[in-house]
Amino acid sequence: MAINRRRLILRGALVLVWIGLGALIFVFNRGHTLLVDNRNIEADNIRAPDLITVSVDGGRALEYFSGDRDIFKVGGGRHRIRIEFSDGKPPFEKTFALPLMPDMLLLSIPRMINGMEPYFEEFHTTPEPRKPEAEALPGEEEIILP
Structure with a gap:
């Protein structure tokens, strides 16, 4: 009876260790899409640099x-x-840290190099609504047959 109880406790502990390792791997290896933006910031009158070379995490x-x-x-979280x-x-x-949850983030180079916080924000893609009048070809008219 004592062996079965010990075995049950050991198996429960192993399950908890596996769940913990899975959570750690998820947190430390979470992938993000980082949009690096070099555009002027009109609201703050900040000009973007004319020509720069950017690398993230020593990549290309x-x-x-x-x-x-x-x-x-x-x-990962730190870059x-x-x-x-x-x-x-x-x-x-x-060096900067990205939040865990948003998949796509927009990083503003002019804000970062001028020390303005926050220099990144969550980016949402929204599909453009279709315009029915733009789908008709120009010069197309309704043809009425007798």
């Missing part, structure tokens, strides 16, 4: 002109971004 570097936006797929300027300024490096 992408070039951004003012007004560009591109995408990075990242995994390091490196921004190199074409005008001779020293490179900008920053």
Whole structure:
């Protein structure tokens, strides 16, 4: 009887360990889509840099002109971004943490390099509604047969 009870406790503990490991793996390896945005911020009168090179977590570097936006797929919660300027300024490096739940986040380069918080926000894609008048071809008229 004591062996069965000990075996039951051991199996229960192993199940809890497996569940805990699964939760840790989910939290530390959670994937995000990071949209890096290099657009002017009209509300705060902040200009975006003209030409920069951005890399996230030491991955491939992408070039951004003012007004560009591109995408990075990242995994985990903490990331390091490196921004190199074409005008001779020293490179900008920053470590940041992403929240767990949103899948897609928009990171503003001008807000980040100017120290404005928050520099990232949740991004939602919304489909554009269809316009029925735009579906008709121009010059198409109703044909009435006698």
